[in-house]
Amino acid sequence: MAIDKGHRFGIDFDDAFPQGLVMVGEVSPDNEYQSREDRAANRPVRQRVDEVTGKRQWKVMVTDPAETRAKRASFEITLLADVQPVPTTSEALPGMRPIELDGLTAEPRVAGQGEFKYQSYVFRATGFKQAASKASRSGGSGETAKAA
Numbered sequence: 001m002a003i004d005k006g007h008r009f010g011i012d013f014d015d016a017f018p019q020g021l022v023m024v025g026e027v028s029p030d031n032e033y034q035s036r037e038d039r040a041a042n043r044p045v046r047q048r049v050d051e052v053t054g055k056r057q058w059k060v061m062v063t064d065p066a067e068t069r070a071k072r073a074s075f076e077i078t079l080l081a082d083v084q085p086v087p088t089t090s091e092a093l094p095g096m097r098p099i100e101l102d103g104l105t106a107e108p109r110v111a112g113q114g115e116f117k118y119q120s121y122v123f124r125a126t127g128f129k130q131a132a133s134k135a136s137r138s139g140g141s142g143e144t145a146k147a148a
Contacts (some may be wrong), residue, residue, distance in 0.1 A: 008052070008105035008124065016104060016123070019066040022092075023099045024074065027084055030057035050124075062099070077101070078124045081120040085127040101125035 023110030029047045048057040058079040068075040078102075079085050091097045111120035 006107060008107045011104055011106050011145050013101050013104050016106060017062070017064055017066065019078075021062045021064055021099050021101070023087060023097050024061045024063055025095055026077065027058050027060045027087070029084070030059040030078060049078050053080050055082055055126075058084055072120075075123075078122070079127060080124055081127055086137075088130045089128075089129050102127050102129040 032046045032048055034043070034045055048056055049055070058081060059076050060079060061074060062077050063074045065073075087097055087099055089097045089099060101123075105124045107122040107124070109120050109122055110117050112118050
């Protein structure tokens with residue numbers, strides 16, 4: 001049995017990010033590339049649409065406190081929603097807030113270049129949910145489908 005390239009595995013947030021995530025900055029639209037000619041002709045900026053769900057794509061920069069390698073600690077997550085998702089938590093520091101994601105999926109991919117390639121994931125979510133406290137995070141519940 002083969003798994004198609006681009007398959008998205010549903011994964012519980014606590015399994016993917018046991019120490020949670022910290023959102024850096026704000027949620028912004030994930031817009032298609034616009035060339036210099038397009039800008040000069042005043043063509044409208046188009047927001048990307050997910051080919052699987054048909055939902056608009058939004059992006060957010062996050063930091064994983066559990067990641068020990070600095071280059072891999074911060075990355076973008078794509079949010080799939082018709083309207084811009086709004087975080088449910090307040091800022092811990094200016095521009096930084098702890099978050100928890102709802103409807104999280106992971107898509108395996110190869111990252112890096114040359115002989116320095118490594119296993120990586122593209123994470124997508126449907127929005128935010130109220131971040132759990134550290135005490136309730138240790139319980140861990142829900143189904144998990146994690147790529148090997």
